Amino acid sequence: MQEKTSAIKDALKLYFIMGSPNCHRDPVNILEEAIRGGISLFQFREKGQGALSGTQKKKLATALQQVCKEANIPFIVNDDIDLAMEIDADGVHIGQEDEAASIVRKRIGADKWVGVSAHTIEEAERAIKDGADYLGLGPIYPTSSKDDAESVKGTAIIRQFREHGFSIPLVGIGGITSTNAAAVMEAGADGVSVISAISGSEDVEDAAIRLNQAVHSGCANQ
Ligand SMILES: Cc1ncc(COP(=O)(O)OP(=O)(O)O)c(N)n1
Numbered sequence: 401m402q403e404k405t406s407a408i409k410d411a412l413k414l415y416f417i418m419g420s421p422n423c424h425r426d427p428v429n430i431l432e433e434a435i436r437g438g439i440s441l442f443q444f445r446e447k448g449q450g451a452l453s454g455t456q457k458k459k460l461a462t463a464l465q466q467v468c469k470e471a472n473i474p475f476i477v478n479d480d481i482d483l484a485m486e487i488d489a490d491g492v493h494i495g496q497e498d499e500a501a502s503i504v505r506k507r508i509g510a511d512k513w514v515g516v517s518a519h520t521i522e523e524a525e526r527a528i529k530d531g532a533d534y535l536g537l538g539p540i541y542p543t544s545s546k547d548d549a550e551s552v553k554g555t556a557i558i559r560q561f562r563e564h565g566f567s568i569p570l571v572g573i574g575g576i577t578s579t580n581a582a583a584v585m586e587a588g589a590d591g592v593s594v595i596s597a598i599s600g601s602e603d604v605e606d607a608a609i610r611l612n613q614a615v616h617s618g619c620a621n622q
């Protein structure tokens with residue numbers, strides 16, 4: 401396996417996603433606690449009611465990026481390719497409604513990580529052709545964190561993609577908690593991505609620890 405692919409597979413294990421609308425207190429503190437709990441990848445997703453824009457958004461992005469740098473956690477930007485390029489993020493995540501993956505890949509270069517959301521085999525095939533490094537599959541379970549989420553796919557989508565022969569790194573998203581994360585891994589995912597299970601928890605560090613344990617127990621049954 402290519403070094404980049406192997407690094408991405410490892411990083412996807414516990415992928416924390418958030419922005420200020422997901423946080424009831426300072427996002428920097430939440431990220432620091434999540435890192436102490438063992439997250440392996442971070443996505444800055446500044447989206448939803450009250451989301452920051454312009455210089456305020458960039459200021460928060462650079463503060464969170466600095467926290468990730470100090471902990472050696474790759475920092476991914478959701479949707480905003482200009483911001484990712486401006487601050488030299490490690491990569492971007494885009495969906496089917498965002499800038500096309502082929503264009504994004506050309507803009508940010510071969511070394512950066514490009515994640516693409518896929519809901520069907522056809523979308524996945526196109527994303528792979530366009531240069532995606534990993535696919536985000538979901539929503540696996542019902543979610544309250546995305547108003548325009550697609551229909552719930554269950555872990556069946558992960559099994560289906562693996563049975564189809566896709567070897568690209570896959571991460572599940574949507575409604576994932578420490579109770580169901582093992583099932584996502586057992587279906588063939590390389591990791592789980594979560595917003596509310598960490599950012600909405602009373603004890604952020606403990607939430608990440610419990611998710612990590614669930615992911616590793618699921619790995620053992622792959
Ligand atoms: C890891 C991961 N997977 C899927 C998504 C969803 O991306 P998208 O469909 O573009 O929706 P938004 O997050 O932009 O609302 C994601 N962000 N991360």
Ligand SMILES: Cc1ncsc1CCOP(=O)(O)O
Nearest residue numbers: 543545546574575594595596
């Ligand atoms: C961004 C996104 N894409 C599909 S579901 C989702 C939201 C995931 O949030 P949560 O982990 O709180 O269900």
Ligand SMILES: [Mg+2]
Nearest residue numbers: 479494495498
């Ligand atoms: Mg998007």
